[in-house]
Amino acid sequence: MTLNTEKRPPHFDAAFREQFxxxxxxxxxxxxxxxxxxxxxxxxxxxxxxxxxxSVGLSQPWRFxxxxxxxxxxxxxxxxxxxxxxxxxGYDGERQARYARLKLEGLVEAPVHLAVCADExxxxxxxxxxxxxxxTIRYSVVAAIQTLWLAARAEGLGVGWVSILDPDExxxxxxxxxxxxxxxYLCLGWPQEEHDDPELERHGWEQRSCEKTMxxxxx
Numbered sequence: 319m320t321l322n323t324e325k326r327p328p329h330f331d332a333a334f335r336e337q338f339x340x341x342x343x344x345x346x347x348x349x350x351x352x353x354x355x356x357x358x359x360x361x362x363x364x365x366x367x368x369x370x371x372x373s374v375g376l377s378q379p380w381r382f383x384x385x386x387x388x389x390x391x392x393x394x395x396x397x398x399x400x401x402x403x404x405x406x407x408g409y410d411g412e413r414q415a416r417y418a419r420l421k422l423e424g425l426v427e428a429p430v431h432l433a434v435c436a437d438e439x440x441x442x443x444x445x446x447x448x449x450x451x452x453x454t455i456r457y458s459v460v461a462a463i464q465t466l467w468l469a470a471r472a473e474g475l476g477v478g479w480v481s482i483l484d485p486d487e488x489x490x491x492x493x494x495x496x497x498x499x500x501x502x503y504l505c506l507g508w509p510q511e512e513h514d515d516p517e518l519e520r521h522g523w524e525q526r527s528c529e530k531t532m533x534x535x536x537x
Contacts, residue, residue, distance in 0.1 A: 344514050345467055348476030351427040351507035360473060361430060361506070368466035373458035375446030379438075380462040381498055385431035393491035394483070394503065395425045401482045420521060423480045428505030433488065434463055435498040459501045466504075476509035 330338075365382055373379060385391055402422065409417050425431070436459040438452075448454050467477045480503045488500050518524050 341468060341471055344512070345471045346476065346509075346513060346516065348478045348505070348507075348509045349421045349424045349517065350510040351424045351429070351476060351478075351505065352510055353427055353429060354508050355429050356475065356507060360475075364466055364469050364473070364475075367469040368462045371458070371462035371465040373443070373461070374448050374451075374454035375443030377440050377443030377446075377448070377455060377458060379436045379440045379442070379455045380459045381435040381437050383433040383435065383492060383494070385433055385492065390491055391425070391431055394431070394480075394488065397483050397487045397491065398423055398425060398480060401484055405482055416521075416523060420518070420523065422482055424478045424505045424507070425480065428478065428507040430506035432504040432506060433492055433494075433500065434459060434502040434504060435494060436501055437495075437497065438499055439497040456499060456501060463502055463504070470506060474508065475506055478505040479503070480505060 361384075368380065368382075369378065371380070385394065406414060406417055436456045438455060440455075463479075470477050483503055485500045488494075488503065489498075494500065513520065516526060519526055
């Protein structure tokens, strides 16, 4: 007799679906962190979950780099300061003043810094699915970031994506392999405050509009 060892697919009931909806709504881009440490084991569990994200051809191209050296963190902070000044000068009037008041990173407070890269030369997956759209390697990494983000939020952790950076300078500061593309610099830690609305909306930078993005286009 052959035993059926296949796992049954899970059943996600209405209560779970509602909780998942809350998880998505409460996933925020956090910039205000407490300095309390995060257990290394928790970070390892989050990265293990992120590795279950979908990837083109099962290529699993994400490469996570924990940035712990103070000197390297300082280089990242200096990179942000320069890039942020350039961004500020790109606005004028009230929009510039509003930009200057925004807190756009948590580099000093966040206990965990994580650079996320795409291995453009990975042999895993044997190139399946990316001959015509090679950019799907990077899309796969972004899917892993979103998975990590939701998993962190479920643990009560906050995540902030610092995008105001010069990618080439980040690459040099972290001494990354030349065939790795820098995708994201993430700050992780326990948030100082909890909100279910985006900080940029709360501070008058932009308003969320689901109608424009949800309406299908007919061709």
